[in-house]
Every structure is written in structure tokens, then in C-alpha cells.
Amino acid sequence: MSEPIRLRHAKVTLALHPLRGPQGPGARPLLILHGRGEATRPRDAAAADSWPGAILGLDFTGHGASTLPRGGGYTAEILMADADAALAHLGPTTLLGRGLGAYVALLLAGARPELVRGAILCDGPGLAGGGSRPTTPSLPWPAERGDGRAPDPFALVDLARDVRPPDYATSFARQVSQLSGLERPLSVCSIERPDWLRAVLEEPGVADTTLGEALAHYGGEEAESRPTRSPQASEHRGGAERRPSGR
Amino acid sequence: MWEWGDPAAPPLLLAHGGFDFARTLDVFAPLLADGGWRVVSWDQRGHGDSEHAALYSWDADARDALTVLDTLGRDPVPFIGHSKGGSVLMHLADACPHRVSRLVNIDGLPSRQRAPDVAEHERSKLLASELAGWLDHRRRAAGKERKPAASLDELARRRGRMNPRLPLDWLRYLAGVGARHDPDGWRWKLDPAMRFGGFGPWRPEWALQRLPAISVPMLGFLASVSEPMGWDTTEEILAPYRPANAEFHTFPDTGHFIHIERPREVAALVLRFLAS
Numbered sequence: 001m002s003e004p005i006r007l008r009h010a011k012v013t014l015a016l017h018p019l020r021g022p023q024g025p026g027a028r029p030l031l032i033l034h035g036r037g038e039a040t041r042p043r044d045a046a047a048a049d050s051w052p053g054a055i056l057g058l059d060f061t062g063h064g065a066s067t068l069p070r071g072g073g074y075t076a077e078i079l080m081a082d083a084d085a086a087l088a089h090l091g092p093t094t095l096l097g098r099g100l101g102a103y104v105a106l107l108l109a110g111a112r113p114e115l116v117r118g119a120i121l122c123d124g125p126g127l128a129g130g131g132s133r134p135t136t137p138s139l140p141w142p143a144e145r146g147d148g149r150a151p152d153p154f155a156l157v158d159l160a161r162d163v164r165p166p167d168y169a170t171s172f173a174r175q176v177s178q179l180s181g182l183e184r185p186l187s188v189c190s191i192e193r194p195d196w197l198r199a200v201l202e203e204p205g206v207a208d209t210t211l212g213e214a215l216a217h218y219g220g221e222e223a224e225s226r227p228t229r230s231p232q233a234s235e236h237r238g239g240a241e242r243r244p245s246g247r
Numbered sequence: 248m249w250e251w252g253d254p255a256a257p258p259l260l261l262a263h264g265g266f267d268f269a270r271t272l273d274v275f276a277p278l279l280a281d282g283g284w285r286v287v288s289w290d291q292r293g294h295g296d297s298e299h300a301a302l303y304s305w306d307a308d309a310r311d312a313l314t315v316l317d318t319l320g321r322d323p324v325p326f327i328g329h330s331k332g333g334s335v336l337m338h339l340a341d342a343c344p345h346r347v348s349r350l351v352n353i354d355g356l357p358s359r360q361r362a363p364d365v366a367e368h369e370r371s372k373l374l375a376s377e378l379a380g381w382l383d384h385r386r387r388a389a390g391k392e393r394k395p396a397a398s399l400d401e402l403a404r405r406r407g408r409m410n411p412r413l414p415l416d417w418l419r420y421l422a423g424v425g426a427r428h429d430p431d432g433w434r435w436k437l438d439p440a441m442r443f444g445g446f447g448p449w450r451p452e453w454a455l456q457r458l459p460a461i462s463v464p465m466l467g468f469l470a471s472v473s474e475p476m477g478w479d480t481t482e483e484i485l486a487p488y489r490p491a492n493a494e495f496h497t498f499p500d501t502g503h504f505i506h507i508e509r510p511r512e513v514a515a516l517v518l519r520f521l522a523s
Contacts, residue, residue: 158307
């Protein structure tokens with residue numbers, strides 16, 4: 001990977017990795033958000049090769065080449081603000097999130113409905129988080145000692161515990177569908193479906209689809225400029241396979 | 248860390264509230280120390296003289312509290328907390344029941360609900376503006392400083408807006424111990440990246456639902472006057488969750504800072520409770 005772009009988020013310096021340049025002028029960037037304990041990988045661009053615009057990956061706080069803070073305190077909301085720092089740099093962007101990154105993509109799509117032009121939610125580490133509601137309280141410390149290398153052991157602990165109530169997740173999904181102006185702002189491509197994600201799938205504007213179809217949908221101009229065609233129509237255009245819908 | 252009293256006396260753990268710092272306990276803590284306790288507190292991360300952290304969370308505060316507690320040995324000790332400090336210590340008591348002997352909570356039981364009966368699209372707009380406001384704040388947080396005040400007196404008057412019931416002399420004292428002097432004026436030492444309010448998946452009823460699990464004797468103090476920093480929890484709200492060993496006091500005409508408005512009365516009740 002080439003040298004990352006350094007972005008400031010409060011006391012943290014984030015690494016934003018350009019993975020591949022745009023295929024043509026005027027195409028919107030795709031921002032890849034990694035899962036819990038992961039980082040941006042060079043091969044991530046290959047998985048989204050059909051995307052017409054630039055492809056970038058952001059390392060969250062405590063992960064990859066971003067700052068490793070001391071003493072933990074990670075929440076999905078603070079990672080949403082990490083990703084928002086990337087939006088401040090990139091402008092209107094489509095998000096592709098894996099696992100924890102998929103949940104963060106949902107939050108950011110709800111919080112910045114004018115800047116997030118579609119979010120694609122995929123399988124990856126940390127998709128379920130700490131479940132739908134708190135269980136027996138505990139205060140775990142990381143099992144491994146930090147040696148200064150990513151990922152921060154505190155990130156692994158904290159981000160396995162963040163509670164994701166389905167109605168919290170759906171309040172973001174509703175906000176996206178009401179405020180983004182997109183007919184279909186969210187695309188779910190994961191096989192794993194934790195409670196929060198099943199609830200999101202019941203909301204309007206959420207498609208149950210494949211990664212190839214979702215990339216074709218948001219990469220094509222129909223997602224942006226006119227009343228959206230049905231997912232089936234854009235699917236033929238993108239030539240993606242469609243997985244049988246589980247709904 | 249801060250402490251008051253005889254270092255050989257039995258220890259207790261005392262936690263300040265959000266946007267406060269340990270020295271806001273400078274009147275209350277010595278009263279407990281005079282009652283025969285070694286009172287140990289700390290500036291929470293981002294507050295007072297503690298480091299401004301990159302990250303803040305409930306678990307992080309509770310882990311910090313546990314770190315302080317570990318310096319007092321492994322025997323269970325009384326926990327006393329005000330506001331957010333009370334909630335953090337409730338969480339710690341629930342997570343580590345073997346480390347607490349008695350629990351005192353000073354208006355630190357969250358129950359405030361968000362506005363009910365708001366139509367869904369209105370709620371979306373409320374949430375949207377809150378989220379965008381918070382993210383905008385995060386975008387500006389690098390290099391952000393609190394607004395400087397020309398004098399400690401001005402700083403004290405400003406704090407009076409959040410603490411409308413506390414005497415100006417007391418706020419001036421707090422400014423004297425809680426502010427630092429920069430070339431362009433006086434500022435609270437508080438991390439400017441922290442922001443009042445906020446959002447997240449956490450709900451106050453989750454804290455209430457944990458309340459019956461408290462098995463050590465508990466003493467709670469509640470405010471009777473609503474304040475911007477308070478949670479407006481009443482004995483009526485707590486009734487269904489009341490632990491068997493709990494006793495609650497609601498002082499008339501008293502706001503959220505009960506131990507600052509009525510230090511002697513609160514300390515006397517706490518000392519009696521700890522001795523019983």
C-alpha cells in the first residue's frame with residue numbers, strides 16, 4: 001500500500017490508505033471500514049474492483065497504522081467519529097463496512113445522511129458486538145499485554161462488549177431513509193445476521209443483496225440522480241449474482 | 248489521586264461527578280475524614296489534574312476506579328459517589344461485589360427518559376441534529392480550547408450557569424483549585440474534547456434494573472429540585488427496584504449537589520450509616 005493520508009481526530013492521528021485510484025473522472029470514492037481487530041488490507045480493493053471511483057481504507061483508532069491510545073475506552077460511536085474525519089476529507093462517499101465496520105457504517109450513514117451515499121454492510125469480525133442488551137456486568141482487562149503494536153488489546157476487549165440494541169440500530173436506519181434522499185441507502189450483504197441487523201433489514205430502504213450487486217448499484221448513476229429502479233433492475237445492469245433472499 | 252484524613256484509618260473510595268474534580272469534595276471529604284476515615288478520591292480521566300485521554304467510556308471510568316481501589320488493598324471498602332461518580336461506583340460494585348462493603352449514592356441513579364410522545368419523524372430530526380452536532384464537535388476537537396476567562400471570578404460566574412444553586416464564593420474557590428492560568432486567561436483544567444449530553448445505546452433503565460442486585464447495605468440521597476446536571480430520579484421511580492438493604496433520603500429544597508449544599512447533614516448520615 002502507498003503512504004497513508006494522516007487525518008487528525010481529536011488526540012488521535014488516523015491512517016487513511018488510498019488503495020486504488022478512480023477508473024474515471026467524477027466518480028465517488030468508496031471507503032472501506034475494517035472489522036474488530038483488523039486493519040486496512042491491500043487486498044480489500046480487489047474485492048471491490050468493480051467500483052468506478054477511488055477506493056480507500058481507514059484504520060480505526062487503536063488499529064493498523066492509526067494511533068494506539070492508552071487505557072482503552074473504545075465505543076462504536078467514537079469509531080463513527082473516526083470515519084467522519086475521513087468523510088470530512090473525502091466529501092460524499094459510499095461506505096463498505098466489514099463486521100464492526102458495518103455497524104459503524106450504519107451509524108455514520110444515519111449521522112451524516114447527506115455525505116454517506118449508500119452503505120454496504122458485510123460479514124467480518126465484530127458484527128454482533130456485545131449483543132442486544134447488557135448482561136452480567138464485568139470489567140475485563142485485556143488478556144494480552146500491549147507491546148505497542150496494533151491492534152490495541154483494549155480495543156479488542158471494549159469492542160466485543162459494546163451493546164447494540166435493535167431499536168438503537170433502527171433509529172439510525174430510519175434516519176438514513178428519511179434524510180438521505182436515497183431510495184435505497186443501505187445494503188446488507190452479510191451471511192451473519194445479529195439481532196440489530198435483522199431489525200435493520202425490516203426497515204424501508206434496506207436491501208438484502210450481494211456485494212457485487214450493491215457495488216454496481218451505488219457505483220452506477222441511478223442510485224444518485226433519479227427515482228431508484230428496483231434492486232432487480234440494477235442487478236441485471238451490474239451483472240451480479242443474487243443470493244436467494246432470506247426475508 | 249487525592250486523600251483526606253489519617254493514612255492509618257480505614258479507607259473508603261469517593262468519586263466525584265462528571266465535569267467536576269476531586270477538589271470539589273474539599274468540604275465534604277474532610278467531614279468524613281474527621282469521622283475516622285481515610286477518604287481516597289481521584290480526578291477522573293479528562294478531569295482536574297488527570298490526563299486528558301484520547302478515549303472516554305463508562306468501562307474506562309470503571310477500570311480507572313478499580314485501579315484506584317487496588318491501591319487500597321483487597322479488602323472490601325465503602326464506595327461513595329456523586330452523580331456520574333455514583334453510577335460508575337454502582338457499576339463497579341455490581342461487577343466486583345467482593346470489593347465493596349457499603350454503598351452510598353448521592354443523586355447518581357440515572358432514570359431520566361427522553362421525551363415521550365414525539366412523532367417518529369420528529370425524533371429522527373432530534374437525533375439527527377444531536378448526532379451532527381456531536382460529529383461537528385469531534386471535527387473541531389483537535390486543538391480546541393475552552394473559552395478563556397479574564398479572571399477567576401468570571402470563570403466562577405460562568406460555572407454558576409450549570410450550578411445555579413451553588414454560592415458564588417464556593418464557585419470562586421473551585422475556580423481557584425480547578426482552573427489553570429494560560430497566557431490568554433483562565434480555563435478549567437477539564438478536557439475540552441468532552442462534551443455535555445451525548446447519545447449512545449445506553450439507557451438509564453438499565454442502571455435501574457441492576458439496582459436490586461446490590462446486596463451490600465446502601466444509602467441513597469436524592470435531590471428535590473431539578474437542575475441541568477441532575478437526573479431527576481425520585482424515590483417513587485426507585486421504588487420497584489429498591490434493594491432490600493437500601494435506605495433513601497430526599498432533602499427538601501435541595502438540588503443535584505446535595506453534599507455541597509448540605510455537607511454536614513449528608514456527612515452525619517453517611518458516618519452513621521458506615522458505623523451501623
